[in-house]
Amino acid sequence: MNKYQAVIIGFGKAGKTLAVTLAKAGWRVALIEQxxxxxxxxxxxxxxxxxxxxxxxxxxxxxxxxxxxxxNEVVNFLRNKNFHNLADMPNIDVIDGQAEFINNHSLRVHRPGRNLEIHGEKIFINTGAPSRGSANSWNYHHAWCI
Structure with missing residues (x-):
């Protein structure tokens, strides 16, 4: 089992900022993105x-x-830059897969080909959430009805 001081689930703005901050402080960090x-x-x-x-x-x-x-070029450039800003840091492992809790400090990361088990002293969930509209809100789904 791989052991980390911090495991962060989700590679969004908060997750990547936290990962860099902790890695610069000397923590061993895993960042999981599905x-x-x-x-x-x-x-x-x-x-x-x-x-x-x-x-x-x-x-x-x-x-x-x-x-x-x-x-597409702009998005690909920024996505690759974000990946390498973290993956190239010595204390950060970027792991592709979907995380599932085994217990309070352990995760199973489902990956194509093989699963990983990861232990984290601290686990941070940064998966985001879908927005919740109100009854009067309008979104892209409505555009197809015009």
Missing amino acids: SNAMYGGTCINIGCIPTKTLVHDAQQHTDFVRAIQRK
Whole structure:
């Protein structure tokens, strides 16, 4: 079983900031992310950054195909940068897989091919959550109804 002082589930803004802070303080840290397409979290991959990139290109009257291509380039660049900012630090292990609690200090990480068991003195859950709209809210699901 791999042993860490801190295990962080989720590679979003809070998780990556906490991982770097603890690693710089000398802690041995594992950062678990279930999808390598989400390194860096929602903002970088499917939220703020892609949206603002597309809005900017729309304001510039950029061709749609080129705008999508540029959005993908920006997102891929930032995702890779976020991954290497953590994975290249000596005290951080980035682990792809889905975490499941075995007990208060142990996790089973389900990975293609083989599972890992990880022990953490401290375990931080940074998985995010879906937004909860109100009865009067409007979202992208409604756009298809217009």
